[in-house]
Amino acid sequence: MTINIIDIRLHGRGGQGVMTSSYLIAEAALLEDKHVHAFPTFGPERSGAPIAAFARISDEKFYMKTEVYEPDIVVVQDPSLLSQIDVTAGLQQGGLILINTNDPNKADVQAIKQKRPDVKLATVDASKIAKEEIGLAVTNTAILGALCKVTDNKIIKLEVLETAVKNRFKGKGAISDKNIKAINRSYLEVTI
C-alpha cells in the first residue's frame, strides 16, 4: 500500500516567517480535511541565518514523522539563498521549484534552470508584493498565493488559503486583509 504524499520544503532566513509558511500550508490543508505534518528545522535560530521548514500533505492518513529530504516542491522565500545553499538538493525528478525573485533572468535563477532542466521553475516577486501590500518585505504569506497557482490549486486552494490566513490573523485588524491582498496578487503575478 503506497500512500500519495506531497512533500514541500521551504527555504528562507531566520525572521522571514518560514515556519509560519509551513504552518499556513498545513492549516489550509487541514481545512480541506487532508492529513498533515508540518514543522521547521531548528538550529541556531539567528536572525538572517538560512533555515528550512517542511510540510507533508496527503489525502490519506499517514504516519511518517521524518524531515523532508526528497521534496516534490521547493519554495525559496529569499533569493539571496540561491547562491549560498543547494536549494534543489533532493528535489524529485520533474518536481517544482518556486522562487521569490525580482528578475527571473538573473544568473542564479538561470543556473538552477540549467542544473535542473527536469523541474518546473516558477518565479514571483513576492518581496515587492509584500512591501506594497503589507508594508514589510515579509514574504511568507505572499509567496503562498503563487504556490496555489503553480500547483493548480491541487495542494491547497486559494480561497482555502485565504481562510487559513484569516484564522491566523484573527483579531489583528487590517493585517489579515493586507495579507490576503498579497496572496491574491502573487497568485496572479507568478510566472512559469
Next chain:
Amino acid sequence: MSKIAVTGDDAIAQAAKLVNPDVVAAYPITPQTIIVERFSDFVADGEVDTEFVCVESEHSAMSACIGASTAGGRVFTSSASAGLMLMYEILQIASSSRTPIVCAIANRAISGPINIHGEQTDQLLFRDSGWISQFAETNQEAYDQTIMAFKIGEHPEVLLPVAVGIDGFILSHAIEGVEPVTRELVSDFLGGERKSILRLDPDNPVSIGLLHLQDYYMEARAQVRDAQQRSKQIIIDTFKDWQKLTGREYNPIESYQMDDAEYAFVTMGSGAGNARTAIDELRANGEKVGLIKVRVYRPWFGNEFSTLTKNIKGIISVERAHSFGSPGGILGQDVKSTLFDSKQTPYMAEYCYGLGGRDCLVKEWTEIYNRSIQGFNEGENLPYFWWGVRE
C-alpha cells in the same frame, strides 16, 4: 467537530484548558515548552479559572505543584530536559506525597553537549520515581492522553502523578490535525472538580510528608508500589471510558500488524510512526513484521506485552534514549526481563537511535529490520547497537 491545526505543545495546552486546572506552576525559561506559554495566554485572557504561579526554577515549580495538590487542587505543569533534572528531587516527593499532578513533557536531549532536540532519556530518568509515565505518538494522542492523565492520577485507587511525553520538535513544534472535544465532555469525563480524600485543611488538620525512618519508610514506599500496580486497571478503564466518548481507542501496549507477525519492532513515541511506515513497505514485500508500541511505560504492562509476543521469533527494540554502561537500552531492559518468563524466548536485537533529535528515516528502520533478521537467521541475539553513529 472538524480538526484543529495545532502543534504538539499547543494540543497539550488546549487539552489543559478544557481541564481547567486549579493551579499551574511553571518556570518560564528554556528548556520550558510552549505548553505553559500558551496556557498563560488562556489565564491572561480569562479563558480558564486557573491560578498561574510563575516560579523561579523547576525545583520550585514542582514544589508549588505539590503544595497546591496537597491542598486539594487539580494541578498541571510542564517541563523538559534540564528542567526535569532540576525538578528531579521534587518529582520523588510528588509521588510519595501521592499528589496526582499532571506534567506534560516535550522530551528533549539532556546536556551535554548542549542540545534541545527530541530524545526520551529525560523522562526515562525518573522511571523509578513512582510517576505513571506515558508517551504519545501524535498530537491527537498527546491531547487525549493529557486529559486522561488527570482521571488516572486522581483516581482514589491511584493518587499518583502522571507524566505525558511528546518527542521534542518532532511533535512539540509540528502541526498536525487534532479532533477536539468540548469542555463539557471533559468536565463530565473527569466528574467535575477534583475530589481529594485527604488534604491540607485547617478545619481537619493532617500532616503530609513527614519523616519516615526505619520504622515506616518501607511501608510508605510499598504503598506507592501498590498504587502503581492498582493503576493498571484504572488506566485500562479510563482508556475504555475515553473510547466510549470519542471513539478513539487507547491501550497501554498498542499493536500494529501483530496478528500473524513473526518479528516485531518495539518502540515508544513518534518513532512508532516511522516504524509503521517501514512495516507497510516490508509487508508489501512479504515480510511478516509488526509493531508493539509502548504507550504506558510505567507501570509496565508485562502481561499485555507477553500476550503479543507469544508467537514472535524475534524482537527489535528501538529506543530514542540511552543508559551509559548498561547491558542494553532502558526500554530494552523491560522488554528483556518480560521475555525471560516466556516459554519460547524470541531472539532480541536492541538499538539506540536518534539521540539529540537525529533523524532516522523510514529506509533506516527497514535497514534496522534487515540487519536484525540476518542475525536472527544465524541463530543469534544481536548485541546492543547505537544506530547511525559515526565511528
